[in-house]
Amino acid sequence: SAKAAGSNQWAFFKQQMTERAAVRLRTEASLHDALKNNEFVLYFQPKFDLKTNKVVSCEALIRWQQDGRLISPMSFIPVAEETGIIVPIGRWVIEQSCKVLRDWQRKYNYVIPIAVNVASQQFADASLVPDIKQLALRYQIRPEQLEIEITETSLMNDIEQAIAKLEQLKSAGFRIAVDDFGTGYSSLSYLRHLPITTMKIDRCFVTDLPHDSAIASTILMLGQQLNLEIVAEGIENEEQLSWLNDHNCPIGQGFFFSQPLPLDEFETKYLAGQTAEIVTL
Ligand code: C2E
Ligand code: MG
Ligand code: MG
Ligand code: MG
Numbered sequence: 001s002a003k004a005a006g007s008n009q010w011a012f013f014k015q016q017m018t019e020r021a022a023v024r025l026r027t028e029a030s031l032h033d034a035l036k037n038n039e040f041v042l043y044f045q046p047k048f049d050l051k052t053n054k055v056v057s058c059e060a061l062i063r064w065q066q067d068g069r070l071i072s073p074m075s076f077i078p079v080a081e082e083t084g085i086i087v088p089i090g091r092w093v094i095e096q097s098c099k100v101l102r103d104w105q106r107k108y109n110y111v112i113p114i115a116v117n118v119a120s121q122q123f124a125d126a127s128l129v130p131d132i133k134q135l136a137l138r139y140q141i142r143p144e145q146l147e148i149e150i151t152e153t154s155l156m157n158d159i160e161q162a163i164a165k166l167e168q169l170k171s172a173g174f175r176i177a178v179d180d181f182g183t184g185y186s187s188l189s190y191l192r193h194l195p196i197t198t199m200k201i202d203r204c205f206v207t208d209l210p211h212d213s214a215i216a217s218t219i220l221m222l223g224q225q226l227n228l229e230i231v232a233e234g235i236e237n238e239e240q241l242s243w244l245n246d247h248n249c250p251i252g253q254g255f256f257f258s259q260p261l262p263l264d265e266f267e268t269k270y271l272a273g274q275t276a277e278i279v280t281l
Helices: 002-036 073-083 086-108 120-124 128-138 152-157 159-171 203-207 214-225 238-246 263-270
Strands: 040-049 055-066 069-071 114-117 146-151 175-181 198-201 229-232
Touching: 002 073, 002 086, 040 086, 040 263, 055 073, 055 086, 055 263, 073 086, 086 114, 086 120, 086 128, 086 146, 086 263, 114 175, 120 152, 120 159, 128 146, 128 159, 146 152, 152 159, 152 175, 159 175, 198 214, 203 214, 203 238, 214 229
Parallel strands: 055 114, 114 146, 146 175, 175 198, 198 229
Antiparallel strands: 040 055, 055 069
C-alpha cells in the first residue's frame, strides 16, 4: 500500500541519515586524532610577480598524511567545517605558518609572506583575531608577512561583523585577500568598504583565458579602481599567462609555475640563495 511504501521510504531515509551521521562522527573523531598525532602537513605554492618572474609570496595548503598517503583538503575540509573542528585545525595552520616565517628569518634572513586559508566558521569564531595577534607576537613575525585568505561567502554571511573583524586585522598590519573572487555573491557596494588588500581571481575565470576574458578583465579593472592587488589563480599555460601579463595582472599562481611543494623543497627552490634563483620563463 501507499502507506506502507511511505513508511518504508521514511525508514530508508532515517537509516541513510543515521549512516551519514555515523560517517561524519567517524571522520570527526579521526580529524581530532589527526590533529593530536600531527598528521597534517602544509604544502607551499609560490606566487609570482608576472613582470619580473620573481616569487613574491606563497600560499600554505593543508594535506592529511594518512598511512603514507596524502589526502586532499577538498575531501576533509568540508567535514571539518561541518563539525566545527576546522577551528583548531585552522589555528594549527596559522601557528605552523608563523613558525615557518620565523624559521625563514633565522635560516635565510629572507622572508616572503605566507597566505593561509581561513574557513567561514573559523572566521566567525571570536578567538580568530586575538589568536592571530598572539601567534604573531609569540613567533615575532611582522604582521605584513601573514596574509589571510577568506572567501566571498564567508564575508557576506555577516557583513557588518566581517568588516569589523577585517578592520582589526588590517589595522594590526595583516594582509587580507578575498579568495575565489567572482564565484560568490559579493555585493559590489560592500566591496568598496571591505578593508582588504588583495583579490584572487578564481581559477575558473583563468581557465577560460584567452578566449573568454570578460570576467577576468572586469575583475582586473575593479581591482585597479579599488586600488587592490590582484592575484590570478590556477595559471596552467603560457597563453593564459601572456593574456594576464598583457592586461597588467600583477601576480599569478598556478601549475604552470609550480605545484604546491613540501616545505623543504619549497625552501630549496625559492629561498635558499634566492638572489641567484630568479626564474626565467
Ligand atoms: P584555494 O584556497 O582556492 O587554493 C587553490 C587550490 O587550487 C589548491 O588546491 C591548489 O593546489 C590548486 N591549484 C593551484 N594552482 C592550480 C592550477 O594551476 N590548476 C589546478 N587545477 N589547481 C591549482 P588544494 O591544495 O587541493 O586546496 C583546495 C582548497 O582547499 C583550497 O582552495 C582551500 O579552499 C582549501 N584549503 C586548503 N588548505 C586549507 C587550509 O589550511 N584551511 C582551509 N580552511 N582551507 C584550506
Ligand atoms: Mg586560497
Ligand atoms: Mg582560491
Ligand atoms: Mg578554491
